[in-house]
Amino acid sequence: MTxxxxxxxxxxxxxxxxxxxxxxxxxxxQPPEPDYDFLDAxxxxxxxxxxxxxxxxxxxxxxxxxxxxxxxxPQSIPDRFWALTDRSGRVIGVVTDPMNLDETSRTxxxxxxxxxxxxxxxxxxxxxxEEFGAVYFEVETDRGPRAFxxxxxxxxxQESEDGEVAxxxxxxxxxxxxxxxxxDAKSQKLLNRIL
Numbered sequence: 001m002t003x004x005x006x007x008x009x010x011x012x013x014x015x016x017x018x019x020x021x022x023x024x025x026x027x028x029x030q031p032p033e034p035d036y037d038f039l040d041a042x043x044x045x046x047x048x049x050x051x052x053x054x055x056x057x058x059x060x061x062x063x064x065x066x067x068x069x070x071x072x073x074p075q076s077i078p079d080r081f082w083a084l085t086d087r088s089g090r091v092i093g094v095v096t097d098p099m100n101l102d103e104t105s106r107t108x109x110x111x112x113x114x115x116x117x118x119x120x121x122x123x124x125x126x127x128x129x130e131e132f133g134a135v136y137f138e139v140e141t142d143r144g145p146r147a148f149x150x151x152x153x154x155x156x157x158q159e160s161e162d163g164e165v166a167x168x169x170x171x172x173x174x175x176x177x178x179x180x181x182x183x184d185a186k187s188q189k190l191l192n193r194i195l
Contacts, residue, residue, distance in 0.1 A: 037093035039084070041100035046108040054112050056084055056092070064092055069112040082109060120146060122177045125187040128194070134170075135194060141175070148173065159195065 043059040046067075057063040064086065072081035072094060079099070084092040095101065098109060120141035127138040135150045148169035158166040163179035177183065180191055 036083075036091055039093040039095050041095050041097060041105075044095065044101060044105060046101070046105040046112075048108055048111075054108060058093075067092060067112075068116060069109045070116055071113065074117070082113070118173070120175050122175050124184060125190045128190040130193070137169075139175070146175075148175070157194065165191070165195075 039058060043061070045057045045059065046069075047055055049055050049065075053066045054068065055063065055065055056067045064084070066087050067084045068087070070083050070085060071078050072083050080097060082095045082098045084095070086092060095109075098106060101109060120143045122139045122141050124140040125137065126140065126145075127136075129136045133151060136147070137150065138147045139145070148171075150167055150169050159180075163177075163181045165177040165180050166174060168174045177191075180188065180195075183191065
Protein backbone atom coordinates (compact mmCIF):
# COMPACT_ATOMS: atom_id res chain seq x y z
CA MET A 1 0.00 0.00 0.00
CA THR A 2 1.38 3.39 -0.95
CA UNK A 3 1.69 6.26 1.50
CA UNK A 4 -1.16 8.08 -0.26
CA UNK A 5 -3.61 5.15 -0.04
CA UNK A 6 -2.58 4.52 3.58
CA UNK A 7 -3.38 8.15 4.42
CA UNK A 8 -6.70 7.90 2.58
CA UNK A 9 -7.56 4.68 4.41
CA UNK A 10 -6.79 6.22 7.80
CA UNK A 11 -9.06 9.21 7.12
CA UNK A 12 -11.88 7.10 5.71
CA UNK A 13 -11.70 8.79 2.30
CA UNK A 14 -11.12 6.73 -0.81
CA UNK A 15 -9.23 7.82 -3.86
CA UNK A 16 -11.27 8.40 -7.00
CA UNK A 17 -8.57 6.56 -9.00
CA UNK A 18 -8.99 3.22 -7.19
CA UNK A 19 -12.71 3.03 -8.12
CA UNK A 20 -14.13 3.69 -4.67
CA UNK A 21 -16.51 6.45 -3.76
CA UNK A 22 -15.01 9.42 -1.97
CA UNK A 23 -16.78 10.23 1.32
CA UNK A 24 -17.89 13.78 1.85
CA UNK A 25 -19.05 15.52 4.98
CA UNK A 26 -22.34 17.31 4.37
CA UNK A 27 -24.33 19.39 6.86
CA UNK A 28 -27.58 17.91 8.11
CA UNK A 29 -30.55 19.54 6.42
CA GLN A 30 -33.17 20.66 8.94
CA PRO A 31 -36.77 20.86 7.75
CA PRO A 32 -37.98 24.44 7.43
CA GLU A 33 -40.09 25.94 10.19
CA PRO A 34 -43.78 25.71 9.33
CA ASP A 35 -45.17 28.89 7.87
CA TYR A 36 -48.19 29.56 10.10
CA ASP A 37 -50.81 32.16 9.37
CA PHE A 38 -51.19 34.62 12.21
CA LEU A 39 -54.89 35.32 12.45
CA ASP A 40 -56.21 38.80 13.20
CA ALA A 41 -58.27 38.35 16.39
CA UNK A 42 -60.42 41.36 15.46
CA UNK A 43 -61.56 39.61 12.24
CA UNK A 44 -61.86 36.07 13.63
CA UNK A 45 -65.26 34.72 14.68
CA UNK A 46 -65.57 31.42 16.55
CA UNK A 47 -68.95 29.82 17.27
CA UNK A 48 -70.53 26.44 17.98
CA UNK A 49 -72.87 25.06 15.33
CA UNK A 50 -75.98 22.97 16.00
CA UNK A 51 -74.01 19.70 15.81
CA UNK A 52 -71.50 20.62 18.53
CA UNK A 53 -68.67 21.50 16.16
CA UNK A 54 -66.61 24.65 16.55
CA UNK A 55 -66.56 26.78 13.41
CA UNK A 56 -64.22 29.62 12.53
CA UNK A 57 -64.64 32.48 10.09
CA UNK A 58 -62.03 35.07 9.20
CA UNK A 59 -64.19 37.98 8.04
CA UNK A 60 -63.80 38.73 4.35
CA UNK A 61 -61.46 35.77 3.83
CA UNK A 62 -62.42 32.15 4.65
CA UNK A 63 -64.34 29.79 6.91
CA UNK A 64 -63.54 26.47 8.56
CA UNK A 65 -66.31 24.02 9.47
CA UNK A 66 -64.70 21.96 12.24
CA UNK A 67 -61.80 23.35 14.27
CA UNK A 68 -60.11 22.79 17.60
CA UNK A 69 -58.21 25.24 19.79
CA UNK A 70 -54.87 24.33 21.41
CA UNK A 71 -52.30 26.31 23.34
CA UNK A 72 -48.94 26.70 21.60
CA UNK A 73 -47.15 27.16 24.95
CA PRO A 74 -49.49 25.56 27.54
CA GLN A 75 -47.00 25.73 30.43
CA SER A 76 -45.13 28.98 29.95
CA ILE A 77 -47.72 31.35 28.40
CA PRO A 78 -51.13 29.64 28.39
CA ASP A 79 -53.09 32.85 27.70
CA ARG A 80 -51.20 33.80 24.53
CA PHE A 81 -50.63 32.05 21.17
CA TRP A 82 -53.65 29.79 20.66
CA ALA A 83 -53.60 27.69 17.51
CA LEU A 84 -56.65 26.69 15.49
CA THR A 85 -56.31 23.20 14.07
CA ASP A 86 -58.45 21.07 11.81
CA ARG A 87 -59.58 17.61 12.94
CA SER A 88 -56.39 16.02 11.54
CA GLY A 89 -54.33 18.30 13.81
CA ARG A 90 -53.01 20.50 10.99
CA VAL A 91 -52.54 24.09 12.15
CA ILE A 92 -54.84 26.51 10.34
CA GLY A 93 -53.53 29.61 12.06
CA VAL A 94 -52.39 31.16 15.32
CA VAL A 95 -54.03 33.89 17.38
CA THR A 96 -51.23 35.74 19.18
CA ASP A 97 -53.42 37.51 21.73
CA PRO A 98 -56.73 35.68 22.31
CA MET A 99 -57.88 38.42 24.71
CA ASN A 100 -58.47 40.54 21.58
CA LEU A 101 -61.19 38.13 20.39
CA ASP A 102 -64.77 39.34 20.72
CA GLU A 103 -66.57 38.00 23.79
CA THR A 104 -68.55 35.29 21.95
CA SER A 105 -65.44 33.99 20.15
CA ARG A 106 -63.33 34.07 23.31
CA THR A 107 -66.02 32.15 25.24
CA UNK A 108 -66.21 29.54 22.46
CA UNK A 109 -62.41 29.21 22.38
CA UNK A 110 -62.19 28.78 26.17
CA UNK A 111 -64.86 26.05 26.00
CA UNK A 112 -62.88 24.29 23.24
CA UNK A 113 -59.71 24.50 25.35
CA UNK A 114 -61.55 23.02 28.33
CA UNK A 115 -62.61 20.08 26.16
CA UNK A 116 -59.11 19.59 24.80
CA UNK A 117 -57.33 19.95 28.14
CA UNK A 118 -59.83 17.97 30.23
CA UNK A 119 -57.66 17.19 33.25
CA UNK A 120 -59.38 15.79 36.34
CA UNK A 121 -57.60 16.50 39.62
CA UNK A 122 -57.28 13.38 41.81
CA UNK A 123 -58.19 14.22 45.41
CA UNK A 124 -58.08 10.66 46.85
CA UNK A 125 -57.14 7.15 45.75
CA UNK A 126 -59.76 4.63 46.91
CA UNK A 127 -58.10 1.50 45.49
CA UNK A 128 -55.17 0.57 43.33
CA UNK A 129 -54.57 -2.92 41.95
CA GLU A 130 -51.72 -4.13 39.76
CA GLU A 131 -52.41 -7.03 37.42
CA PHE A 132 -50.51 -8.27 34.33
CA GLY A 133 -48.63 -4.99 33.86
CA ALA A 134 -51.75 -2.83 34.20
CA VAL A 135 -52.74 -0.71 37.16
CA TYR A 136 -56.44 -0.36 38.01
CA PHE A 137 -57.34 2.88 39.78
CA GLU A 138 -60.48 3.90 41.63
CA VAL A 139 -60.16 7.55 42.56
CA GLU A 140 -62.04 10.63 43.67
CA THR A 141 -61.54 13.67 41.48
CA ASP A 142 -62.74 17.25 41.40
CA ARG A 143 -65.23 15.98 38.80
CA GLY A 144 -66.53 13.05 40.82
CA PRO A 145 -65.45 9.40 41.19
CA ARG A 146 -63.52 7.79 38.35
CA ALA A 147 -62.17 4.33 37.57
CA PHE A 148 -59.43 3.91 34.96
CA UNK A 149 -56.66 1.58 33.85
CA UNK A 150 -53.07 2.63 33.22
CA UNK A 151 -50.41 0.50 31.55
CA UNK A 152 -46.70 0.92 32.16
CA UNK A 153 -47.54 3.43 34.86
CA UNK A 154 -44.02 3.46 36.31
CA UNK A 155 -42.63 4.57 32.96
CA UNK A 156 -45.52 6.90 32.13
CA UNK A 157 -45.94 8.60 35.48
CA GLN A 158 -44.49 12.10 35.77
CA GLU A 159 -43.53 13.48 39.15
CA SER A 160 -42.20 16.98 39.68
CA GLU A 161 -40.08 18.29 42.55
CA ASP A 162 -43.03 20.23 43.97
CA GLY A 163 -45.02 17.00 44.47
CA GLU A 164 -47.21 17.16 41.37
CA VAL A 165 -47.95 13.76 39.82
CA ALA A 166 -49.42 13.36 36.33
CA UNK A 167 -50.46 10.06 34.78
CA UNK A 168 -52.42 8.85 31.76
CA UNK A 169 -54.83 5.98 31.30
CA UNK A 170 -54.83 3.50 28.41
CA UNK A 171 -57.06 5.87 26.41
CA UNK A 172 -54.53 8.71 26.90
CA UNK A 173 -56.83 10.68 29.20
CA UNK A 174 -54.69 12.50 31.73
CA UNK A 175 -55.09 12.92 35.49
CA UNK A 176 -53.14 15.09 37.90
CA UNK A 177 -52.42 15.16 41.64
CA UNK A 178 -51.29 18.73 42.40
CA UNK A 179 -49.25 17.64 45.47
CA UNK A 180 -49.22 13.97 46.51
CA UNK A 181 -48.02 15.00 49.99
CA UNK A 182 -51.42 16.58 50.64
CA UNK A 183 -53.35 13.36 49.99
CA ASP A 184 -54.77 11.39 52.93
CA ALA A 185 -52.55 8.65 54.44
CA LYS A 186 -54.29 5.76 52.63
CA SER A 187 -53.97 7.50 49.24
CA GLN A 188 -50.28 8.21 49.86
CA LYS A 189 -49.63 4.59 50.83
CA LEU A 190 -51.34 3.30 47.66
CA LEU A 191 -49.54 5.81 45.46
CA ASN A 192 -46.14 4.89 46.97
CA ARG A 193 -46.61 1.37 45.56
CA ILE A 194 -46.19 2.69 42.04
CA LEU A 195 -43.89 5.71 42.52
